[in-house]
Amino acid sequence: MPGKSGIQSGGSQGVGVEGELSIPYRHAAGRHAERFSREMRDNRRIMGVRCSRCEAVLLPPRPYCGFCFEPATEWVEVADEGELVTFTSVQGDPDAAVFEEPRIRALIMLDGAGVHFPHVLGEVAPDDVSEGMRVKAVWSEDRNGTLSDIKYFRPI
Amino acid sequence: MPGKSGIQSGGSQGVGVEGELSIPYRHAAGRHAERFSREMRDNRRIMGVRCSRCEAVLLPPRPYCGFCFEPATEWVEVADEGELVTFTSVQGDPDAAVFEEPRIRALIMLDGAGVHFPHVLGEVAPDDVSEGMRVKAVWSEDRNGTLSDIKYFRPI
């Protein structure tokens, strides 16, 4: 059985069953996700796909357009820079642990993309951030095919 | 975020996202469950509750009868012995790991109970087990308020 559990006496508060539900998984992300991941890791490129019908450039890339139910197979490189759509300066995580310094979460419309790209900002103080500013990716030297292959976006 | 994950290259098979969904929890089991647990641990007693309407003695004890939607508040001690309803000799776990020796899972109708009690049999070979035989609990010295406070049931 996954996880482990044990009864803990809770006194007059009722008994508590403590434990951990542990579910190791290995999802197939699909072939489009594989190429997206590989291009990030090996070529520092952000690749989207264009819908054959509505022509939106979709991120993350999928073999279909969710709006048209049509194939989306034309690969399109989008820029690693774009316009800041919106942001928030986060002081801590949802469990109330406070970060050493605020983390600036951002939505970015990369040049050539049709969908917002979520990431974090760096090399800028929260008070100096404004919507509409131009930002560019700072790539990590140590890449594994996830969004963290980009360290952060910085103002340009 | 719970758990951890990472992209693993899957070659032509598509990319795999591996990780673990880890969900620590602490369930309140409710006051009836607490007494059940405490009686097992401290007094080696198996306690059920009787429905105020249909009079079934329910295990595990709950504050209500699920058949009548009526309160079930009268505590009833059931025996730690009873009749073997059915059993299976299990050779390994569902992930195909083979046990050193087969584990005999059993449903037991304890004397005075209205619901089958699930446990394992011991001190008996699978071939010597038969439905209807009388069995009795062998209690553990090291108890924590779970069903494993009983080591196993043995034939009597």
Add this chain to the structure above:
Amino acid sequence: MTRAAAVVGAGQTVHADRRTDVSVPELAREAARRALEDAGIRARDVDAVVFGSGPESWEGVNRPEGWIGPALGVPGKPILRVHTGGTTGAAATIAAFYHVTSGMFDVVLAVACDKPSERVAGGLPDDEAGAGFTLDTRELAAMQARQYIDRHYPEVREEHGAMVVAKNRGNAAKNPFAQVRTPVAAKDVMASPPVATPLKELDCPPLADGAAALVIADERRARKIASRPAWFAGLGTCSAGAFMPDFDMAYPEPCVRAAQIAYQMAWIYEPLRELDLVEVYDAFSFQELIWTEALGFCNPGEGGKMVEQGITAMDGEFPVNPSGGILSANPGGAGAMLRQLEAALQVMGRAGEHQVPGVKKAMAHSWGGALQFSTVTIFSHRM
């Protein structure tokens, strides 16, 4: 043409930070029993149950559909577990409405229950499919608030979020089931520590263990059971996708569409005039203003004015969240059903101390996911 159906009974638990005295099924049963008692019927009169609760990753509970049945007193009856993110509780009610209007069942019990205190740690989980593209709920709401303020500044300012909190916490003082019943002033909200700009601590909701239940009946049974049922007059559900081109967080299309569908069904043309109040899913302060606009009660950018001028106060022209809303009680997926429950009770004239006088039509709203789920339910005193 759809068969008529109505809410004829309602029950909820007190919503508390943590209920250690009851298990999940016991918590669900509290609300269910109250709803049945409220309707004056027995569990055996129920023909089917729709149960909504959070996913495992929300509360660490395994497949509750397997053991919730006996707690609800309906052995042998159909039980359907539903889940649609934050709108789960509302989806349970709506699925129960389909059960009844299909003609297959006369009386259906909808129950929603969440016990988030039982998950010890961890925020909302990753979207595994999106490879990190998903924001957590608070980040999403913070960005939504910023886009909204920036678009409409200075008609909408941070102070307007604070006014929503002050209003709703004041309303909650009259609601014995609310989780947070101590009033706060708008200036207290403004002075509370920032958590994700522009959201401050008091702009964000608490988190509660709680449950809600509604008894839903067809026309014939509804007339027998209740002297003044809350009839379903309009229903709208909209589920957009995640990662959508042109998605406007400050005026979310799923909310607009769900309202349009419900208004069309209910023959409503001027929502502000034809409806008497609304319960919106105000998970964060600014959202109340955004929903007020997207549901068509005022023009985009006028949400701030609505709260500032007291229009949405409990004694205003158009009360919003007289119950105190999610900002005063946030029991996960049950919160969406609570909005419907409060709207239905207002129409039935049985909302208690926070009853608004003379309510004939009331609306309930909810949202979920990454803003992609939206439901709207309109109740009427007349069939």
Add this chain to the structure above:
Amino acid sequence: MTRAAAVVGAGQTVHADRRTDVSVPELAREAARRALEDAGIRARDVDAVVFGSGPESWEGVNRPEGWIGPALGVPGKPILRVHTGGTTGAAATIAAFYHVTSGMFDVVLAVACDKPSERVAGGLPDDEAGAGFTLDTRELAAMQARQYIDRHYPEVREEHGAMVVAKNRGNAAKNPFAQVRTPVAAKDVMASPPVATPLKELDCPPLADGAAALVIADERRARKIASRPAWFAGLGTCSAGAFMPDFDMAYPEPCVRAAQIAYQMAWIYEPLRELDLVEVYDAFSFQELIWTEALGFCNPGEGGKMVEQGITAMDGEFPVNPSGGILSANPGGAGAMLRQLEAALQVMGRAGEHQVPGVKKAMAHSWGGALQFSTVTIFSHRM
């Protein structure tokens, strides 16, 4: 009186041990696209979607309802996620039926998808509420088989389970979507290693990644879309509790009741004579015999005779699982929808190589949980 509705399109994926080439939404989309193509309609013609999938603890997938919508091509339409253990896929179809018969929607897509290969380890999870009272599925099925054999011995013996496997694997050889298509002889089953007595390795099902989808339409649309729709004639759902007094695993009441409800609705008095075939949820070999009895196709204890005399063979008087059943393809919660899909295709005359000639009425069954969930669906060639 319930509005008429019918299955007008069906699609499924090949059911494979592991599909590494597609993600969960991509897998679901394969089945959905085939169902839409089969019906000859576009995604935009669909008014709502009901989606059924396993819980997180089954496949380690987080809240799929949040990102499945775009994969199914229905942005802006209602999506409801449902879950009822092993009967999940059937529950999705039944909920879609309620959607349509409520009069709120004309065309609803029901999709069920499971990808159990993605959970690396771990059996079925604990029932947290029951403090260890729950058996795992295989233990449960083993005890059920033992009680059944002991009660009816020598009319039912271990060999009869083996005959079921041989029959169903033989049928699967004609089903291009099945997971296990190599025939086995009953003696091979008997000689396979014991796993949980009396169950041997070949008495147990495989486990597959797979999806299924059905297009369900109201009368007017059904007549336009399909020349020979599979009309819903009877539906029965029964959810008993867990930990029940007097629960008889060898003749489970939830199955008996679900069938009674469906027969009543479909005006069926002599199931064996009035129905042409049944697809049962044969998760373990002996269960096919138990369900054949509990569904009323023969008397208790006569299940062995049914398979031994070839009555339930594909060319017998009353075929059971002409598709090969769960024993030949077991895609989790999608398996319950597959039973309905296969029964509907038989009525539509489009089951392919495993089509039984002249089918007018066919039934689908499923079970789930600790035997407490049961569904029965009857399709008819006439409305």
